[in-house]
Amino acid sequence: MMNRKLGTNGPLVSAIGLGCMGMSGAYGQSDEKEAIATIERALELGHNFLDTADYxxxxxxxxxxxxxxxxxxxxxxxxxxxxxxxxAGPNGAMGPGPVSGHPDYLHNAVFYSLRRLKTDYIDLYTQARVDPKVPIEETMGALSDLVQKGVIRYIGLSEASAESIRKAATVHPITALQIEYSLWSRDIEAEVLPTIRELGIGLVAYAPLSRGFLSGEFKKPEDIKDSRVNMPRYQGENFYKNLSLVEKIKTLATEKGCTPAQLAIAWVLAQGDDIITIPGSKRIKHVEENIASEQVKLTGEDLQSIEAIMPAGIVSGTRYPERFMNALNG
Structure with missing residues (x-):
């Protein structure tokens, strides 16, 4: 088991955590009994970072x-x-709406989470998106108050811009930034990653497998039968352009004696000791496969080969539909 410190002054956590979103129907059907067993298995193996959201x-x-x-x-x-x-949308189905960073909302939401989780405290409480209508300093003030009350221990931000991160850090230390980072999503390398490293903030990289695509399991767009069908990277011509890149990664993985998923996770971990990653899994076999990525040691030559195949910006299509892109880098 590999542990890493979350930020300069943060706690020691497992370098590979568990993203739990898919256990509740985000990517097709899931089985609650199997999901619980998957979490228990992750904890048994010492991988303690469990990521969820109240929504x-x-x-x-x-x-x-x-x-x-x-x-x-x-x-x-x-x-x-x-x-x-x-x-609720026009057809009555629930879907993502606006974000809220209002202090009253946060003070209310945290206690509902505590009740549902049946716990007295939350280790890392993260503002999922920056609310453009509320100064980030006010949001951080509310989160800082929750730390003082003892109901949360550390504060995180997600999908925030370098400017917002700097403003927030003047109010209270930020332990972690959660943001998408993978072979396919490297936008943060230009400005955000240097900023959080300057400020001593850890990186929690979500979607290291690009929502499963980098595992090599998808062969055609029709193989995707859930919410991913709405994401441009998995559609039409984009799909096949990106698939050709994955096939090259599969060849490298075979040479290394690992799976494409393990190679992709190992690449994220190799980008710095201040990075942990939270691949989403809802089955024990996938958790065990992901955790075994710690045993994949990438040499300088390996990293150069991967870079030659997947340099920053080569992926075709955005990571979210256009209507959701404006909530990123807030």
């Missing part, structure tokens, strides 16, 4: 985690995101 299945994901960590709270590091509001 995953409108709180149901937190409730599922509470069952899995029953009598094991001391073994789990709970990372909870908040601030993404869900509203």
């Amino acid at each position: 995953y299945a409108v709180g149901q994901n937190e409730e599922l985690i509470s069952h899995a960590i029953n009598n094991k709270r001391d073994k789990a590091f709970l990372s909870v995101k908040t601030g993404q509001l869900y509203t």
Whole structure:
């Protein structure tokens, strides 16, 4: 098991955590019993960083985690995101709406999370997106107050710009930035990553497998039958351009004696000791495969070969539909 410090002054956590969103129907059907067993297996192997959000299945994901960590709270590091509001669309279905960084909202939301998780505190509480209508300093002030109250231990931001991160850090130390980072998503390397390293903030890289594409399991667009069908990288011509890159990664992985998924995770971890990653899994076999990525040691030559195949910016298509892109880099 590989542990890493989360930020300059943060806690020691597992370098590979567990993203729990997919356990509550985000990517197709899931089985609650199997999901709980998957979380238990991750904890058994010492991988304690469990990532969720109060808006995953409108709180149901937190409730599922509470069952899995029953009598094991001391073994789990709970990372909870908040601030993404869900509203009913024209057909009545719930979907992502605006974000809220209002202090009153945060003071209210955290206690609902505590109730659902059946715990007295949350280890890392993260503002999921920057609210453009609320100064980031006010949001951070509310989060700082929750630290003083003892209901959260560390503060995180997600999908924030370098400017917002700097403003927020003047109010209270930020332990981690959660943001998409993978072979396919490297925008943060230009400005955000240098900023958080300057400020001593750890990076929690989500979607290291680009929502499964880098695992090499998808062969044609029709193989995707869930919300990913709406994401440009998985559509039409983009799909096949990106698939050709994955096929080259598969060849490298075979030469290294690992799976493409393990190679992709190992690449993220190789980008710095201040990075942890949280691949999403809802099955034990995938958790065990992901955790084994720690054993994949990439040489300088390996990294050069990977870079030659997938330099920054080569991926075709944006990572979210256009209507969601303006919420990024807030």
